[in-house]
Amino acid sequence: GQSLEQPSEVTAVEGAIVQINCTYQTSGFYGLSWYQQHDGGAPTFLSYNALDGLEETGRFSSFLSRSDSYGYLLLQELQMKDSASYFCAVGLTDSWGKFQFGAGTQVVVTP
Amino acid sequence: DAGVIQSPRHEVTEMGQEVTLRCKPISGHNSLFWYRQTMMRGLELLIYFNNNVPIDDSGMPEDRFSAKMPNASFSTLKIQPSEPRDSAVYFCASSLSREAFFGQGTRLTVV
Numbered sequence: 001g002q003s004l005e006q007p008s009e010v011t012a013v014e015g016a017i018v019q020i021n022c023t024y025q026t027s028g029f030y031g032l033s034w035y036q037q038h039d040g041g042a043p044t045f046l047s048y049n050a051l052d053g054l055e056e057t058g059r060f061s062s063f064l065s066r067s068d069s070y071g072y073l074l075l076q077e078l079q080m081k082d083s084a085s086y087f088c089a090v091g092l093t094d095s096w097g098k099f100q101f102g103a104g105t106q107v108v109v110t111p
Numbered sequence: 112d113a114g115v116i117q118s119p120r121h122e123v124t125e126m127g128q129e130v131t132l133r134c135k136p137i138s139g140h141n142s143l144f145w146y147r148q149t150m151m152r153g154l155e156l157l158i159y160f161n162n163n164v165p166i167d168d169s170g171m172p173e174d175r176f177s178a179k180m181p182n183a184s185f186s187t188l189k190i191q192p193s194e195p196r197d198s199a200v201y202f203c204a205s206s207l208s209r210e211a212f213f214g215q216g217t218r219l220t221v222v
Contacts, residue, residue, distance in 0.1 A: 031209065042202060042213035043154070050209075087154065091209075098167055099211070101154040
């Protein structure tokens with residue numbers, strides 16, 4: 001079967017750094033994506049890692065280690081608007097078709 | 112582009128009734144996905160199409176669920192007959208590559 005594990009909730013103060021880990025066991029692997037979802041909203045794409053290493057996009061960075069079946073999303077200089085759920089998702093096919101989503105991590109940013 | 116457009120945004124129906132959810136993907140995107148989101152099961156991929164052809168419907172929970180994509184600009188997800196356990200937010204998403212764009216979802220309540 002497929003499984004993705006990520007923490008259910010993380011709380012941090014404004015300006016802090018938060019790391020959300022994601023470990024996966026899937027029958028196929030063609031990349032790891034991260035999505036953000038605010039309450040009542042739609043998931044929005046943040047990043048994608050196909051190869052090992054760090055990808056940086058502004059305040060957000062994503063890391064992948066395929067040998068460890070592990071990745072993380074790093075949120076820096078946290079802002080109140082970063083309070084949301086963050087999902088890791090594994091691409092199971094090479095045609096960007098089938099993604100298996102984790103259960104999501106609720107990030108709560110406090111003043 | 113207006114993004115992925117779903118209708119209706121909210122649907123309340125009685126058990127046993129037929130429900131049809133609609134989706135207009137982003138023009139030019141060749142992949143379309145239907146997801147269901149609940150607190151218990153998270154984001155589940157129900158079915159995805161590539162170039163209007165259903166590629167994988169293994170996530171469709173039962174024969175009561177069916178999806179069609181008659182052309183590149185329209186897709187439907189039908190539930191007949193609906194049951195209370197079908198209550199969820201149903202998202203449609205489209206993509207051309209690694210980034211999936213989600214619609215705002217249809218919140219379905221079956222009473």
